[in-house]
Amino acid sequence: MITVDEARALLFKLAAPLPAEEVPLIAAAGRILARDVRARRDQPPFAASSMDGYAVNSAEVEQHAMFKLIGEAAAGHRFEGRVGPGQAVRIFTGAPLPEGADFVVIQEDVSRSGDLITIANAPGKNDNVRPLGVDFRAGDTVQAPRRLRPADIALLASMNIDRVPVVRKPVVALISTGDELVMPGEQPGPDQIIASNTFGLKAMLEEAGAEARILPIARDSAASLITAFDLAKGADLVITIGGASVGDHDLVAGVAETLGMERAFYKVRMRPGKPLMAGRLNGAAMLGLPGNPVSAMVCGRVFVVPMLRAMLGLGAPAPRLNQAALAADIGANGPREHYMRARIGADGRITVEGNQDSSLLSVLSAATALVRRPADDPARAAGEVVDYLSI
Amino acid sequence: MITVDEARALLFKLAAPLPAEEVPLIAAAGRILARDVRARRDQPPFAASSMDGYAVNSAEVEQHAMFKLIGEAAAGHRFEGRVGPGQAVRIFTGAPLPEGADFVVIQEDVSRSGDLITIANAPGKNDNVRPLGVDFRAGDTVQAPRRLRPADIALLASMNIDRVPVVRKPVVALISTGDELVMPGEQPGPDQIIASNTFGLKAMLEEAGAEARILPIARDSAASLITAFDLAKGADLVITIGGASVGDHDLVAGVAETLGMERAFYKVRMRPGKPLMAGRLNGAAMLGLPGNPVSAMVCGRVFVVPMLRAMLGLGAPAPRLNQAALAADIGANGPREHYMRARIGADGRITVEGNQDSSLLSVLSAATALVRRPADDPARAAGEVVDYLSI
Known part of the structure; x- marks a missing residue:
């Protein structure tokens, strides 16, 4: 492993x-x-007023100075003439500054009488002008890659x-496998349960930028699996769920190899989710996730979301871990890296859930974090800081 | 204010x-x-095996015990008989536990010869059985409200x-106003700029759970604004952008009042974004945002997103503020609450951008946070902790 x-x-x-x-x-x-x-x-494509006021020549700006109004400039409608000595143009926010003017006296500082204005209050030093191109110039770039x-x-x-x-969005085909599964809304037989992994993974992977397609459930037969792999053609990533373990009824690995899968690995030393298989099949990446619902969702977060980031050109770092102090003691970890369902409290401390069985979706739904325990991590006391993934 | x-x-x-x-x-x-x-x-609807192995009666489980195999239980296919003394059933993960059995010996602990199995290794204490309903029982609830x-x-x-x-998703109608605006992809005249607020706000509000519709640009005339308000009918929230200031060309407030708007307030003591108007018009909420792009986007984050949360039944708390230490000194704030564009560095410290002009989308796009300065906040030194909104 x-x-x-x-x-x-x-x-x-x-x-x-x-x-x-x-x-x-x-x-x-x-x-x-x-x-x-x-x-x-x-942007702006011209020097523009940032305030409502009066456009004048800055050399003439002082308290008590008087100007004659010769026109108006509004956003979308420049004043076509030139502002000469002793002249002013009424100007509104966003309007192009008229020729000859390089200063806007805000209207609160001006008293007006007909076509004459007086700077009544001491004008500030701010010229209230946005220079041409102050936001950006033609040719300036928005750099890739980035999530918009x-x-x-x-x-x-x-x-x-x-x-x-x-x-382009990665297209992911999701195939759940098993005679025990029916789709939500169907009436399960006495030995059956409802397929949930494909629904949870679709939500997770689409949040991460994929387009995920839920394919029909594959039954525990080679023929049914072959049909499912056929339906998955055209996807960038084919994910099977269940049937990757060693049980006699777990057929996926065998069928995938018959169809030409080049296996990259089989089994990972982690909890939950040991039976995990990956390879390349007909030009697509193929991933076999374990069938326990929590294992499938945790593997989705730990492996598939980072894979999607790589396919989206965002590079391939490991998922970003956060840190929090434990609210209570936890026992030693075994030989496998363990992602434990946990909750961050209002005080910022993290509580690891008591029951970590990989079948419990109710526990996963209540969790807000996965605490990452390294292999053979010793017991940890309340207050010690641990790494976690937000979920 | x-x-x-x-x-x-x-x-x-x-x-x-x-x-x-x-x-x-x-x-x-x-x-x-x-x-x-x-x-x-x-869930599970029956006691189920959590491992691949052999189902037996726990009273008979000890190292070197032998059992006769009488059948098989797989996920979706229970064993219909009963497990009697000295008997075992081959069982796979997820299969219903047969009657008479309450323990699964994992296959790694068993040696098999034809129909006979022997518990070769000391079996653990774990029964490897998931009890009926251990995840949830019929009638257990998933509680509202919550984002799924x-x-x-x-x-x-x-x-x-x-x-x-x-x-239901709140339907938001977005109306930008002004003769200076053209839509992206059009050829602006020499005095014109491209409408950007409606596009940025649509992205922000849809991220927050709304369905946002961009309406045609309203020109600086009462007739054009009346047409725009007509087109907004049926929306839960009508947002105008620009034209809410006091300039002679700012018509929105007057037209909205002519159409029957009951004004809730006009102007808020904040930066950026002072000209902000709200009320009720034809049964919809109406909000007038300032036209400067950064002001419109900051008001979207500070006011509209929390409003959408309230409409979505998530309650009405103020947006959640985070805390970070300043990377550099900042000057005193004026009399208005100020949301300053800022960046969180790799070291977790926050740097307030030098130019806070509300026209600079390039600065907003580079920012990852809005530092919230209370009114009259004194100068702050590097290392002091400030509140911020993530953006």
């Missing part, structure tokens, strides 16, 4: 960065920018980028 | 919780559960909840 880090390194070799596609700006939020984009214009946040979308809009090159 | 907290309290009065709707489980991730749902079944995370989706699936009651 290999370690979690060794498994992740092998998985990253299966996860080639995907190509770019163009999407409309309005659909680009949350996507990964695929290459640097350059501003198509200066709301402020990035606004910035791209102001650069007049209406179509955005983003990394 | 009122404070940020006072404004938020008034906004929450405009933000009534929205009704529930049912969606398929597969579309429920990230949505807000509207009411408690109850498990339709026990991937593990919740898996849990709901295993409870056989195929349709989920979630809070």
Whole structure:
């Protein structure tokens, strides 16, 4: 068996960065920018007033100075003339500064009588002018790769980028296996349970930027598995859930190898989730996750989400661990790296759940963190700081 | 002018919780559960083996004991008979435990010869049985309200909840105003700039759970604004951007009042974003945001996202502030609460950006935090801890 880090390194070799596609700006939020984009214009494209007031020549600005109003400049409508000595133009926020003016006296500092204005209060030093290009210049770049946040979308809009090159979403095919499974909404037989892993993983992987497709449940027969692998064609990543253990009814590894899978590894020294298999099948990455619901979800967080980041061009670091102090003592860990369901309290301390059985979705749903225990980690006392993954 | 907290309290009065709707489980991730749902079944619905091995009666379990194999139980296929004295059933993970058996000897501890097995290694104390209902019982609840995370989706699936009651998404209509604006992809005139606020806000509000619609740009005329308000009908929240200041070209407040807006407040003592207006118009909440891009985005984060949380039934607390130590000194704040663009460094310390002008989207895009300065906050030295909002 290999370690979690060794498994992740092998998985990253299966996860080639995907190509770019163009999407409309309005659909680009949350996507990964695929290459640097350059501003198509200066912003602002002219020196602009940052306040409502009066545009004048700064050399003439002093308290009690008087000016004659010769026109008006509003956002979208510049004053076409020139501001000469003793002259002022009424100006509004965002309007281009008229020729001859380089200062805006804010309206609160001015008294007005018909076409004459007087600077009534001592004007500040601030010229209330935004210089041409102070936000960005044509050709300035927004650098890739990055996940496009709301402020990035606004910035791209102001650069007049209406179509955005983003990394194509990884397409993930999710196949759950087992005669015991039925889909939610169906009536299970007395020996059956409801398929839950594909639903939980779809939510997790789509949050991470994938497009996940739930395929029909594969039954415990070679023919049914072959059909499922056929239906998965075209996916970048094929994930089977269950059937990767050593039991006589666990067929996945055998069928995948018959179909030509080149195996990268089999079994990882971790809890939950030991039976884990990976390889390459028909040009796609293939991953076999364990069937216990918690194992499948934890492997999703520990292996699949980082793999998706690599496919999205975000590089291949290990997931970022946070640190918190334990609220209570925990026992020694065994020989496998262990991801334990835990909760962060209002006081910031972390409580490891008592029952870590990998079948308990109720415990996973209540958890907000996975405490990562290294292999053979000794017992830890309340107050000691441990590493955890946020979930 | 009122404070940020006072404004938020008034906004929450405009933000009534929205009704529930049912969606398929597969579309429920990230949505807000509207009411408690109850498990339709026990999980597991039978005592089940947690390992591959041999099911026997625990009273007979000791090293060197021998058993005769009488059948097999696999996931989805129980053994229909009863396990009598000296008998065992081959069993696989997830299979129902046969009648008469209450212990699974793992296969690693057994040697087998034809139909006879011997417990070769000292069996552990663990019975390797998951009791009926150990994860949840029929009638156990998943409690509302909560944002449905991937593990919740898996849990709901295993409870056989195929349709989920979630809070309807708040529909937000976004209207930018101003003769100076054109849409991304258009060719602006010499005095024009590209509309960016609606795009950035749509991304931000949809991340927070809304469905945001970008309406056509309203021009600086009463007729154009009236058309825009008409197009906004049916929205739960109508947001105008720009035109809420006191300049002669700022028409929004006047037109909204002509159309019957009951004003809740006008102007908030904050930076960026002083001109901010709120009220109720035709049964919808109405909010007028300032036109400077950074002001609009900061007001979105400080006011609109919390309003959406209230509409989604998540209560109405102020946004959660985090704390970090300053990387460098900052000057005293003025009389308005100030949300300053800032970056968290790799060392966890926070650096406030030098230029806080509210027109600079490039600065906002580079920021990862908004440092919140109370009104009249004195100068702060490097190392002092400040509050911030993550963005």
